[in-house]
Amino acid sequence: QQPVQSPQAVILREGEDAVINCSSSKALYSVHWYRQKHGEAPVFLMILLKGGEQKGHEKISASFNEKKQQSSLYLTASQLSYSGTYFCGTSDLTDSWGKLQFGAGTQVVVTP
Amino acid sequence: NAGVTQTPKFRVLKTGQSMTLLCAQDMNHEYMYWYRQDPGMGLRLIHYSVGEGTTAKGEVPDGYNVSRLKKQNFLLGLESAAPSQTSVYFCASQESNQPQHFGDGTRLSIL
Numbered sequence: 001q002q003p004v005q006s007p008q009a010v011i012l013r014e015g016e017d018a019v020i021n022c023s024s025s026k027a028l029y030s031v032h033w034y035r036q037k038h039g040e041a042p043v044f045l046m047i048l049l050k051g052g053e054q055k056g057h058e059k060i061s062a063s064f065n066e067k068k069q070q071s072s073l074y075l076t077a078s079q080l081s082y083s084g085t086y087f088c089g090t091s092d093l094t095d096s097w098g099k100l101q102f103g104a105g106t107q108v109v110v111t112p
Numbered sequence: 113n114a115g116v117t118q119t120p121k122f123r124v125l126k127t128g129q130s131m132t133l134l135c136a137q138d139m140n141h142e143y144m145y146w147y148r149q150d151p152g153m154g155l156r157l158i159h160y161s162v163g164e165g166t167t168a169k170g171e172v173p174d175g176y177n178v179s180r181l182k183k184q185n186f187l188l189g190l191e192s193a194a195p196s197q198t199s200v201y202f203c204a205s206q207e208s209n210q211p212q213h214f215g216d217g218t219r220l221s222i223l
Contacts, residue, residue: 002154030209041202042155044211087154089212097162097208098143101171102155 001025003090005103012078012110020073020106022088029096031064031071032089035082036105042087045073075108083110114138118203118215125193125222133188133218135203141213143206144186145170146178148199149217155202161186193222 003024010018022031030049034042048064048071059076071090075082085107089100116137125131135144142163147155157170159178167178175197177189186205190197198221204212 032211034212041214041216044213047209047211049209089155098206098210098212099145099157099160100212101157102147104152104154 002101003088003103005086005088005106007106008104009107010109012075012082012108014080014110014112015077018075018078018108020075020086020088020108022071022073022090022103024069024090024092026069026090026092028064028066028069028071028090029093030091030098031062032091032100033062033071033073034087034089035084036087037084045086078108078110080110080112083108116203116205116213116215118201118218120218121216122219123221125190125220127193127195127222129193130189130191131193132190133201133203133220135186135188135205135215137184137186137205137213139205139207139213140183141205141207142183143208144180145204145206145212146176146186146188147202147204148172148197149202150199158188158201195222198222 033045036042062073064071085105089102119134145160146158161180164183201218203215206212
């Protein structure tokens with residue numbers, strides 16, 4: 001079953017923060033986060049594995065709440081380059097080797 | 113260092129025609145995937161492979177076939193194209209629990 005992302009879209013001014021959530025009804029093994037710019041391929045941001053760790057990439061970080069089967073992506077002090085569509089991909093315990101189901105995406109627009 | 117290469121990049125077909133999309137990776141990855149991406153629906157898995165000579169169905173396999181005769185190549189076939197198959201197709205490759213690496217996509221229109 002496809003994970004649910006929220007919000008569907010967010011508009012930010014440069015320097016503002018945002019949070020994108022990814023929830024699943026299944027017990028998760030891993031959560032991947034990707035960013036896709038218009039007309040391009042998705043680009044990997046980070047992986048979070050079962051265990052609730054938090055990771056960071058520049059001023060983008062993420063957490064994984066194992067009890068809630070939820071991951072959150074934090075965009076801090078947003079830059080124009082952060083614009084794009086963010087996807088979470090999740091693997092459950094039966095596909096722990098890496099097959100992912102992707103959410104529908106969250107469109108992020110950062111304005112000057 | 114090409115990564116994942118998809119050919120062709122664009123194609124227009126007529127209903128009922130057949131074609132094959134090619135995906136090639138040079139990272140010696142075991143796992144390969146074919147996705148389709150439609151507006152507002154994210155990436156949906158069509159077929160995947162866990163190694164040379166193996167294939168399996170994903171979420172939306174109807175109307176597509178795949179083959180993986182060589183580890184580096186994963187082919188997606190449309191036997192009789194339908195307008196509902198108009199989409200952007202992405203191939204990806206991966207090692208176990210590592211990031212998926214995506215090709216640049218194939219934009220396919222079926223008239």
